[in-house]
Amino acid sequence: MTRIIDQPRYVCALGAMQTVQGIHRGVPVLHAGPGCAAKLAGGIAGSNGDSGYISPQIYPCSNVSETEIVFGGEDNLRQTIENALKVIDGDLFVVLSGCTTEIVGDDIAKVSSEFAGSEKPVIFVETAGFKGTNLEGHEWVIDAIIEQYLVKKGQKQKVKGLVNIWGPVPSYDPFWVGNIRELEALVAELGLTPNTIFGEYRGMENIDMVPAAEFNLLVSPWVGLKNVRLLEEQFATPYLHYPTLPIGAVETGRFLRAVGEFAGVDSARINSVVERHEKEYYYHIERTSDVFLENRTMSRRFSTVTNAADALAITSFLVNDFGLVPDRQYITDATPEEHRERVANLFKQYQYGIEAEVMFSTDGYEIHNDIRTNDYFGPPLIIGSIFEKKLAEELNGNFLAVSAPVKERLILSSSYVGYHGGLELLEDIYTYVLKQFN
Amino acid sequence: MANTRKNAESGTRETRLGSITGYNGTLKELHAKAGCGSLADKGRCFSQASLCNAACALSQLSYITDAAIVHHAPSGCAVTAMQVSNNKDQLASKLGLDNSRSAYVCTDMNDSDIVFGATDNLKEVVRETYRRYKPSAIFIGASCVSGIIGEDLESTARELEDEIPIPVAPVYCEGFKTKIWASGFDAAYHAILTRIVKPPEKKSNTVNVINFFGSARKQITAIFAEFGVVPLFLISNTSIEQLSRLSESLATVSTCGTLGTYLGNGLQEQYGVPYVKSLQPHGIAGFESWLRGLGQALGKEADVDSFLERERAVHLPKIEALKKKLTGLRAVIGMGPGFNFNTSRAIQELGIEIVHSAAWHFDKQYDDGKTPDAFAYQVEHSPTNYNLSVNDLQNHELINILHRVKPDIFFSRHTGSTVWAMKLGIPAICVFDEYAIFGYRGLLNFGAWIHDVVTNRSYMENLSKRVKLPYTDWWFKQGHNHFYEGERAE
Numbered sequence: 024m025t026r027i028i029d030q031p032r033y034v035c036a037l038g039a040m041q042t043v044q045g046i047h048r049g050v051p052v053l054h055a056g057p058g059c060a061a062k063l064a065g066g067i068a069g070s071n072g073d074s075g076y077i078s079p080q081i082y083p084c085s086n087v088s089e090t091e092i093v094f095g096g097e098d099n100l101r102q103t104i105e106n107a108l109k110v111i112d113g114d115l116f117v118v119l120s121g122c123t124t125e126i127v128g129d130d131i132a133k134v135s136s137e138f139a140g141s142e143k144p145v146i147f148v149e150t151a152g153f154k155g156t157n158l159e160g161h162e163w164v165i166d167a168i169i170e171q172y173l174v175k176k177g178q179k180q181k182v183k184g185l186v187n188i189w190g191p192v193p194s195y196d197p198f199w200v201g202n203i204r205e206l207e208a209l210v211a212e213l214g215l216t217p218n219t220i221f222g223e224y225r226g227m228e229n230i231d232m233v234p235a236a237e238f239n240l241l242v243s244p245w246v247g248l249k250n251v252r253l254l255e256e257q258f259a260t261p262y263l264h265y266p267t268l269p270i271g272a273v274e275t276g277r278f279l280r281a282v283g284e285f286a287g288v289d290s291a292r293i294n295s296v297v298e299r300h301e302k303e304y305y306y307h308i309e310r311t312s313d314v315f316l317e318n319r320t321m322s323r324r325f326s327t328v329t330n331a332a333d334a335l336a337i338t339s340f341l342v343n344d345f346g347l348v349p350d351r352q353y354i355t356d357a358t359p360e361e362h363r364e365r366v367a368n369l370f371k372q373y374q375y376g377i378e379a380e381v382m383f384s385t386d387g388y389e390i391h392n393d394i395r396t397n398d399y400f401g402p403p404l405i406i407g408s409i410f411e412k413k414l415a416e417e418l419n420g421n422f423l424a425v426s427a428p429v430k431e432r433l434i435l436s437s438s439y440v441g442y443h444g445g446l447e448l449l450e451d452i453y454t455y456v457l458k459q460f461n
Numbered sequence: 462m463a464n465t466r467k468n469a470e471s472g473t474r475e476t477r478l479g480s481i482t483g484y485n486g487t488l489k490e491l492h493a494k495a496g497c498g499s500l501a502d503k504g505r506c507f508s509q510a511s512l513c514n515a516a517c518a519l520s521q522l523s524y525i526t527d528a529a530i531v532h533h534a535p536s537g538c539a540v541t542a543m544q545v546s547n548n549k550d551q552l553a554s555k556l557g558l559d560n561s562r563s564a565y566v567c568t569d570m571n572d573s574d575i576v577f578g579a580t581d582n583l584k585e586v587v588r589e590t591y592r593r594y595k596p597s598a599i600f601i602g603a604s605c606v607s608g609i610i611g612e613d614l615e616s617t618a619r620e621l622e623d624e625i626p627i628p629v630a631p632v633y634c635e636g637f638k639t640k641i642w643a644s645g646f647d648a649a650y651h652a653i654l655t656r657i658v659k660p661p662e663k664k665s666n667t668v669n670v671i672n673f674f675g676s677a678r679k680q681i682t683a684i685f686a687e688f689g690v691v692p693l694f695l696i697s698n699t700s701i702e703q704l705s706r707l708s709e710s711l712a713t714v715s716t717c718g719t720l721g722t723y724l725g726n727g728l729q730e731q732y733g734v735p736y737v738k739s740l741q742p743h744g745i746a747g748f749e750s751w752l753r754g755l756g757q758a759l760g761k762e763a764d765v766d767s768f769l770e771r772e773r774a775v776h777l778p779k780i781e782a783l784k785k786k787l788t789g790l791r792a793v794i795g796m797g798p799g800f801n802f803n804t805s806r807a808i809q810e811l812g813i814e815i816v817h818s819a820a821w822h823f824d825k826q827y828d829d830g831k832t833p834d835a836f837a838y839q840v841e842h843s844p845t846n847y848n849l850s851v852n853d854l855q856n857h858e859l860i861n862i863l864h865r866v867k868p869d870i871f872f873s874r875h876t877g878s879t880v881w882a883m884k885l886g887i888p889a890i891c892v893f894d895e896y897a898i899f900g901y902r903g904l905l906n907f908g909a910w911i912h913d914v915v916t917n918r919s920y921m922e923n924l925s926k927r928v929k930l931p932y933t934d935w936w937f938k939q940g941h942n943h944f945y946e947g948e949r950a951e
Contacts (some may be wrong), residue, residue: 025585028536028567029593030546048932053541056605056636058513059537065876074880076933080856084510092609106507106944110857110936111928122535123605123637126575150649152535153571153606204768357536385569388593409547428543 030410031389032067032330032355032427034440035122036150038063038157038195040163043117044077045193047226049152050113052145054100054131055121057086068194070430082108087123100134101179107316108141114227117164118147125151146171156386158246158330161192164252168230174257179235184215186286186369187233187260190242190268190332192381193221195427201438202268206242209279209441211298213288234258240282242268244331244369245362252382266369268336269439271344271445272304315449320459323423324348324399328407329392329426330356332367334381337406337425340445342373347404349379350397353390357405358383394418404452421456469615469631471651473477473514473639475502480824482640484851487858488818491849492840495825496833503851507944511821511854512875513636514645516541519565519602521649522632524549524697525673525704526560529596532567533583533612534604539567552674552698564594570606578610579707580617585615587605591625597701598628599899600652608635628701630656640853641822643719643797650724652705654698654731661732663707667693669756671721671729677896677903684752687768688761695719695724708732712758714751716741716895718833719799719824726828740835744807745780746842748900750834770951776901780811785910788812789913793866793882795852795859796874802835802893804872807898815867819852819859823874851943856881860932861941863887870915886925888914 036060040051053060058077060063073079083106085091085099101119107116120133135147148167150160188210191202200222205219218236220229239251239262251262263285269278269409276297285295309317315321327334341347349370358366363383370379384390391414394405401421405411409430415422424432425439439448465472474480482504484491493502495537515538523545524529532539542565553560568586570579587599598620601614614631621629630652634645668690670681675694685692688710693703707713713728714737715721725736739754740747749769790813794805799822805815827833852858854875863871863885871882871889882889890910892898896909 024580025589026569026571027586028569028590029564031536031539032538033566034540034543035535037537038540053510057511057640058512058516058636058642062516062544063537066543069543073876076929078877079510080854080877081931082510084508086511086640087605088640091638092637100542102506103508110507110933112931112933123603123609126606126609130820151572152537153575156536157726195827241514242892306789397613412547413550427544430547 030387032408032410033195033357034054034063034066034157034385035118035152036155036157036160036163037121038067039148039150039160039164040082041067041157041194043119044075045199045221047076047223047252048228049115049226050077050107050111050116051082051441052104052107052116052118053082053084053121054096054103054118054124054129055084055087056123057084059121060084065429067114069428070108070432071434073194073367075258077111077113082110082134083111087121092123092127094130095127097134099127099253100124100129100131104134104138104145108143115230116143116145117167118145119150122152123151125149136416147227149319157195158356159196159359161246162249165247166253169250169253169257173234178258180239182216182235183234183237184286185232185236186210186215187219187236187239188217188242189239189247192246196332197425197427197434198438201434202265202440204436205440205444209275210282211266213279213283215286221231229269234260236260237393238263238264238285244335244366245358247331248362249433267333267339268332270336270439270448272301272442273343274339275441275445275449276301303441304446305405314453318456319461320402320421321456322347322399322402322404323404324350324401325351325404326352326394328353328355328395328411329406330354331358333426335366335369336381336439337448338370339373340448343381344378344445345449345459347380348377350399350403351380351382351393352382352414354381355385355387355390357385386457421452421459423452423455463465465860466503466651466654466731471644471647471723472863473743474641474645474647474822474824475639477823478828479828480641480822481851482822482853483945484823484849485945488839488849489768489846491823492836498899500825504946505853505855505944507945509856510640511640513576514639514642515602515604516640517636517805518632518634518649520545520602521646521696522600522652522879523563523565524552525563525699525701526553526558526595527562527700529564529590529594529599530602531587531590532584532598532602532604533570533571533579533607533614534567534602535570535606536567537566537762538604538833540563542567545932549697550796556698558698562588562594562596564596566590570604575606575610577613579714580612581730582785583612583617584621585619587629588625591627598657601629601631603633603635605636608638609763622836623700628656631914641820646720647723650727650759654724654727656703657704658707658728659705661706663709664711665706666690667710669693669734670714671695671712671715671724672717673697673720673895676894677899680899684768688756688759688764688939690759708734710734711739711902714755718827718835719797720891722824722827738829738831740806740838741803742900743803743898744810744904746806746810746838747803773899780905780908783912784812785904786912787908790814790869790911791816792870792872793817793819794861794870794872795867796837796892797821798823798833799893800874801837802833804874804892804898806835806838807904807907808872810904811911813911814845815847817848817850817862817869819862821851821852821854823851829876854878857932857936858941860930861937861939864937870911883921884930885927886921888918888921892913
């Protein structure tokens with residue numbers, strides 16, 4: 024069978040450099056070609072920008088040339104790490120290998136381990152591009168932090184009510200900061216103390232607290248599952264796997280109840296949080312229902328063309344909250360085979376026996392042709408990446424880009440998670456719908 | 462250069478032109494060393510991520526409206542497809558062009574390909590790409606992996622050309638082969654020159670304009686109309702058919718010497734299309750040199766002179782007035798060498814002093830074997846012999862320089878390079894648009910922009926007060942060339 028990526032919507036394992044950058048004062052040290060960092064960042068971060076405390080031009084990189092290909096690059100890597108520790112003001116140095124250095128057989132584990140006695144931790148992850156996707160790379164980076172850093176520091180006393188939250192992938196999820204903050208806020212409303220390691224004002228302090236959590240909360244269909252399992256194995260921390268990123272009233276209510284019950288939160292407290300939010304949420308739904316219900320061009324059926332997390336989250340919201348009927352959902356993140364059946368089943372648990380068929384494909388051309396031949400019984404709503412813009416126009420449908428490559432919109436702190444997030448998603452969908460004739 | 466076009470590959474700038482990525486000294490020392498043949502590249506024992514030639518080569522080609530790129534690479538390399546995805550659509554739709562036959566796909570090389578090779582899948586992907594998009598040409602982009610495992614792109618492409626009725630051209634842009642990403646422009650243009658351009662059948666009244674995205678399309682079309690010629694903006698938004706007839710044009714001009722050298726000189730050598738060697742059209746001297754060079758190539762010197770005279774009368778008094786407000790400002794500039802020397806000259810025309818110039822790389826010569834005009838002009842005309850480093854986009858060096866020199870303004874031209882000066886409390890301008898300083902009017906706009914940025918410092922001050930730089934105090938105490946081989950802090 025022809026192996027082809029047409030319209031790429033993910034990148035290679037080295038794209039996990041963005042996960043390291045997502046940790047405040049984390050420093051990716053690349054043992055890779057000169058262009059890997061800038062190119063990957065340009066694609067993943069795209070129009071959302073990438074100029075944080077550090078950015079790809081700050082990453083120490085061995086900028087592998089023919090010399091390293093012929094003679095090996097371990098000396099170059101050694102110098103790069105040694106000088107990176109002197110030059111860059113960081114707290115965690117994560118050595119990431121690229122295709123070139125893994126093919127020529129550089130031992131990055133050995134070279135990295137020479138810096139075990141450094142003042143700042145130096146860990147390594149093999150992220151050759153041909154080995155996997157950036158989502159797998161993200162998991163490998165977190166595993167490396169657990170195995171090479173946290174395990175060495177040892178077990179910690181559990182702190183009552185402390186919950187680690189995992190799920191959104193830095194930068195690749197254009198809403199990652201907002202999504203993580205909203206998940207934190209929801210968990211905090213239950214009287215629990217959220218702990219996350221990504222984004223502003225988080226960092227090593229939060230990483231150090233990971234073993235002290237009472238449980239790990241994973242909000243993602245598959246990314247991160249191996250990490251919470253490893254944390255359970257290493258620190259005896261149980262985990263709650265809540266696969267659907269909660270958007271809107273129905274899913275967020277379920278989410279709060281599931282987390283609250285798992286944590287042993289008093290059900291009266293959970294109910295009061297849910298009720299307060301629902302009052303506000305349905306106030307907005309009520310006062311805008313005329314717009315929602317009296318529209319000539321809004322779609323009734325929809326498809327998502329995106330990663331598993333967004334496909335599941337948006338489908339759940341549009342079906343359970345907003346009363347739309349799903350057509351086929353296209354999952355484009357090269358979900359590993361082992362997770363596919365379980366992920367597909369998650370799309371079969373909607374109210375009124377509604378199910379959505381799922382197709383896993385990394386071939387955008389094939390997906391677009393499939394959408395063209397589907398009958399949506401009216402204009403489709405297509406939610407995906409910028410690649411779907413022209414398709415939606417061609418089909419006279421409605422369109423929203425939510426996942427990489429997003430383009431043509433700027434996302435700073437906004438999020439589709441939670442009650443406010445659901446309203447924000449409706450705003451964005453209808454901003455497109457209202458540009459059509461009504 | 463005459464030789465490289467017969468080769469499969471254009472070769473890197475390091476080997477073909479003796480270009481370098483590490484130097485520290487002054488403008489005039491650099492010229493003296495380049496002239497006497499003693500210019501040696503400086504390696505670094507610490508470096509930060511820069512950019513690769515594949516990004517330049519394949520993004521250039523992906524803006525052709527009816528060509529497909531097959532990137533023979535692991536998934537991450539094809540990230541360029543994500544970057545260009547809507548940019549090319551935006552540009553094409555502005556001009557009302559249909560680019561539905563352009564595509565950028567990837568062979569998704571995996572670990573078994575490393576062991577067993579992946580030529581069969583490459584062939585299948587090329588066939589499938591042709592079936593899907595019916596492009597007018599397919600470019601097979603090399604990658605580090607395809608290069609290391611020794612995939613034979615040349616014979617694969619030839620074999621496929623027997624099957625499908627379009628040119629199938631390999632583009633040799635393995636990232637590890639060169640530190641100079643501009644080598645990727647040459648690789649792309651090599652593929653165009655050797656596989657797309659045909660011998661001329663007739664002469665047209667077209668002038669090739671080698672540029673990036675053609676933002677001054679309207680102005681240049683109007684100016685060229687004064688001389689009875691029509692510009693063809695290369696290579697974004699062109700078709701393979703248009704590219705195949707580049708040999709029929711009257712002349713070639715370029716808005717960036719770094720970008721234009723391989724194609725411009727190649728068309729001249731192979732097909733006698735004169736490549737206008739001049740300053741690029743930034744500011745007063747650049748605009749005049751560029752148009753006079755073109756006038757000479759077309760035999761329309763008098764028309765050019767009378768056009769320039771009219772324009773000068775309109776704009777120069779305004780530029781003079783603005784210059785009074787800007788004179789005395791001290792600037793640092795960090796750009797690729799083509800834009801660097803042209804922008805430096807334009808800045809000096811506004812009365813601004815250059816206190817340090819960092820060129821991402823340096824070409825001591827172009828493919829005609831001659832010193833780049835914009836560099837030679839600076840050596841001869843610059844009011845000061847300013848400090849100059851060849852920087853390879855090394856942020857730690859640039860920040861070190863900015864921290865020490867503390868200029869009034871920083872001019873950059875590269876994604877992700879502007880904010881760092883702002884964080885240091887230095888107003889900065891990213892001169893992304895290649896026509897930002899185009900001609901008299903462009904210089905006037907640019908001067909006003911500079912004045913605005915040094916006047917309203919709110920964004921910069923708000924940000925710089927609240928952020929910390931990602932460098933240690935130790936680093937700020939070293940010379941910027943601390944990690945150059947054979948040199949230590951001055």
